[in-house]
Structure formats: C-alpha cells, structure tokens
Amino acid sequence: MRYIVIGAGAVGGTIGARLYQGGHDVLLIARGAHHEALKRSGLRLITPDSAETLDIPAADGPVPTRDDDVLILATKSQDTIAALAPWPSDLPVVCAQNGVANERMVLRRFERVYGMCVWLPAQMPEPGVIAAHAYPYSGMLHVGRYPQGVDELAETIVSDLGKRGLVARTSPQVMRWKYAKLLSNLGNAVEALVGHVPGMSDVAQRARAEARTVLARAGIDYATPEEESEARGHKVDPRPIEGIDRSGGSSWQSLARASGSIEADYLNGEIVLLGREHGVPTPVNETLRREANRVARERQAPGSMPLEGLLALIDGRSAAGSR
CATH class of the missing domain: 1.10.1040.10 (N-(1-d-carboxylethyl)-l-norvaline Dehydrogenase; domain 2)
Structure with missing residues (x-):
C-alpha cells in the first residue's frame, strides 16, 4: 500500500515521515519552495530527541495512481476541494485536518472517506524542514470510517501509523474526537x-x-476533556527543540x-x-x-x-x- 500525503506541511510532513520511517511506501505532495527543497535535499525531520533527513519521494501535483493508494489529505479546510479535484474518486481519502466539515465535503465525490483527529504540534521553520515538538511520540491520531464505523482499511492504517513515532487508535465514532478538537481549535x-x-x-x-x-x-x-487527557496521557507532550x-x-x-x-x-x-x-x-x-x-x-x-x-x-x- 502507498500513502500519498496531499499537503506535506507541518502535520502532513510529520505523518508522512513517520510512515516512511516505519517502512511504508510514501509520496509527499507539496508546492513551491517546499517541494523544491524536498526534491533537492529530502525531508529534514527534527524532534526533541533526534534529527534525520529522509529521502521521501515528492511531487508537486497528481501522479499516476495505483490500486493500493491511500490519500491522506492534510491541507487546510479551505483548500480541500481544490486539492482533491485532480485525484481519482475511487481512492480512499483520510481527512487529517482540523474542523468537522471536510469529511462530508469529500464524501460527495469519494465513496471511502475516513476521519482522522490529529493532535500533533509541529511547524515548518523553513522549506524542507519539519519540527515535530511532541515527545516521546510526535502525535496522537484517532481514525475511523466516516460517518461512523471501523473497517479493515481503518485497522490497517492505524497499524501502519503506530509503527514509528505516532500513537494511533481506531474509533467507530471518530467525529466525537473531531468535535472535541474543534472546541480546542x-x-x-x-x-x-x-x-x-x-x-x-x-x-x-x-x-x-x-x-x-x-x-x-x-x-x-464530543469527547470529554477527561477522555482526551486519558488518550494522550504523557505520550504526546510538547517539548522545546534546541x-x-x-x-x-x-x-x-x-x-x-x-x-x-x-x-x-x-x-x-x-x-x-x-x-x-x-x-x-x-x-x-x-x-x-x-x-x-x-x-x-x-x-x-x-x-x-x-x-x-x-x-x-x-x-x-x-x-x-x-x-
């Protein structure tokens, strides 16, 4: 299976990097200077306890797709429709975005849609470089089929995400978590x-x-603050990066x-x-x-x-x- 990360900025870049470190086939979709830096030098992932340059394939737009491709959409919500417009609608889409409107927008065109609630403090200090500030894991991700449920693909995605540097869980009511995140946002x-x-x-x-x-x-x-605190525990604590x-x-x-x-x-x-x-x-x-x-x-x-x-x-x- 190949993960195509559309919008490989701070959040998308971290997710793509962690999937790549876990041994998975990943393609990053980025634009402008960030894309040029990725093509030239690879993705530099910096965390509170490590720094690594990863030679992850990158493109600045749609590429020929495969039957086993999964699209991870990590753009801002206002860019959702335009970002997905060039991609085949028979591919599954994971909405790794803030807000609660993306999944329904995407479902108009794509049959298989998954919500992902993202707790992942990161930033892009310069093109080609992602600073992921949480420790010991870079992020906590809840994944479920939209509008509800957990299927085999959701289970596979969560398993793949959890192999390196991320905490991932399936949730049959993933939108409960996304509404809780909406409140914080x-x-x-x-x-x-x-x-x-x-x-x-x-x-x-x-x-x-x-x-x-x-x-x-x-x-x-929506998920309660107690549920959120229990889910994150001390696994995703923001730390300074020198x-x-x-x-x-x-x-x-x-x-x-x-x-x-x-x-x-x-x-x-x-x-x-x-x-x-x-x-x-x-x-x-x-x-x-x-x-x-x-x-x-x-x-x-x-x-x-x-x-x-x-x-x-x-x-x-x-x-x-x-x-």
Missing part, C-alpha cells in the same frame, strides 16, 4: 489575531463556552506565511453555522471568524490586533444580539 483565531497577551485565553474560553451551548442545542456529542523557536498554531502560521487565507470559516465558522441553524447567538465566534478572515485577506502579521479592539468588537456584536 476555536482559540486559534484569538492567538493569530492578538498573540500571547494577558487576556487572550479568556477570549478563547468565551468562544468555547458559546460553542458548547451551540453543540448542546444541536445534540452533537535552536527552533516554537511559533503559534496553524492559524498563526497561516498569517505568518501571508498566505491570504485562514481556516476560521471551518473552525469558528462551524459554530456560527450551527448557531444559525439552531437559533443560538454566536457573537464571539462570528467576530473571530470575520476578523481572522479580514486580517488574512489584508496579509497582516500575526498578533497585530490589539486585544482591546477585539474585545470591543465582540462586546458590540454581543450587545446587538448578533447571530
């Missing part, structure tokens, strides 16, 4: 907008409290790259959508969604918005009773 926009300043976590908690009300009204279940400053999360990194887009529509925006469907106001998440998109569109640097300005917008929208 609601703070991504806050971090990206204002940076690590006093009061940042309070705004993130307001976004999560609002989201829990929405999920309760919608009747959507010589590499750990930057912010995925949304912070999108702004730092000045990519022009950000994932907020599929994180905070998911809560806004559910709130509108079920009649629950979501002023905190709607403000975060709008402002994150504005800052990304204007290519502003991460942490460039004053916390006081963000709070004023949230309070103004709350007072207006916005949904």
Whole structure:
C-alpha cells in the first residue's frame, strides 16, 4: 500500500515521515519552495530527541495512481476541494485536518472517506524542514470510517501509523474526537489575531463556552476533556527543540506565511453555522471568524490586533444580539 500525503506541511510532513520511517511506501505532495527543497535535499525531520533527513519521494501535483493508494489529505479546510479535484474518486481519502466539515465535503465525490483527529504540534521553520515538538511520540491520531464505523482499511492504517513515532487508535465514532478538537481549535483565531497577551485565553474560553451551548442545542456529542487527557496521557507532550523557536498554531502560521487565507470559516465558522441553524447567538465566534478572515485577506502579521479592539468588537456584536 502507498500513502500519498496531499499537503506535506507541518502535520502532513510529520505523518508522512513517520510512515516512511516505519517502512511504508510514501509520496509527499507539496508546492513551491517546499517541494523544491524536498526534491533537492529530502525531508529534514527534527524532534526533541533526534534529527534525520529522509529521502521521501515528492511531487508537486497528481501522479499516476495505483490500486493500493491511500490519500491522506492534510491541507487546510479551505483548500480541500481544490486539492482533491485532480485525484481519482475511487481512492480512499483520510481527512487529517482540523474542523468537522471536510469529511462530508469529500464524501460527495469519494465513496471511502475516513476521519482522522490529529493532535500533533509541529511547524515548518523553513522549506524542507519539519519540527515535530511532541515527545516521546510526535502525535496522537484517532481514525475511523466516516460517518461512523471501523473497517479493515481503518485497522490497517492505524497499524501502519503506530509503527514509528505516532500513537494511533481506531474509533467507530471518530467525529466525537473531531468535535472535541474543534472546541480546542476555536482559540486559534484569538492567538493569530492578538498573540500571547494577558487576556487572550479568556477570549478563547468565551468562544468555547458559546460553542458548547451551540453543540448542546444541536445534540452533537464530543469527547470529554477527561477522555482526551486519558488518550494522550504523557505520550504526546510538547517539548522545546534546541535552536527552533516554537511559533503559534496553524492559524498563526497561516498569517505568518501571508498566505491570504485562514481556516476560521471551518473552525469558528462551524459554530456560527450551527448557531444559525439552531437559533443560538454566536457573537464571539462570528467576530473571530470575520476578523481572522479580514486580517488574512489584508496579509497582516500575526498578533497585530490589539486585544482591546477585539474585545470591543465582540462586546458590540454581543450587545446587538448578533447571530
């Protein structure tokens, strides 16, 4: 079986590297300078206790496929449709992405779709280099068939992932884990907008409290913090890597790259959508969604918005009773 990792950035690159180290056939799909570096020098994977250069095959677009190919999609949610458009729809797709909308989007075209809930703190400090900060394992991955269930392929994927540097588990209700991860990701926009300043976590908690009300009204279940803590244990603990400053999360990194887009529509925006469907106001998440998109569109640097300005917008929208 060959794993084709579409979007071999921080998360996809780490997953691809660990699969390759475990003896599996892997192809990384990347773009621009990252692809050029992979082709020229291989993938440099740096962890808290090791550094290794891996000669993993790489391409910058679709390649002739095989019957045993599995697509691992690790792009941002806003790029899902475009990233998969050139690939044959008879291949299985694993959505190794934040948010909960990707699996349903992919299922419109691909029959075999798998959700993957990813806890994997990593970054790409430069093209061709991935820094995976967790120790002793680089990440915790829950995998299941979408919309529910575990089949033979899910079992095989989990077995392959667990051979080197990753903790992987099957889950017949994988979306419970992805909704729990969604709650934690609601703070991504806050971090990206204002940076690590006093009061940042309070705004993130307001976004999560609002989201829990929405999920309760919608009747959507999610893994509890106790379940998450038990699953990770001390297996996936972020650690410093000498010589590499750990930057912010995925949304912070999108702004730092000045990519022009950000994932907020599929994180905070998911809560806004559910709130509108079920009649629950979501002023905190709607403000975060709008402002994150504005800052990304204007290519502003991460942490460039004053916390006081963000709070004023949230309070103004709350007072207006916005949904």
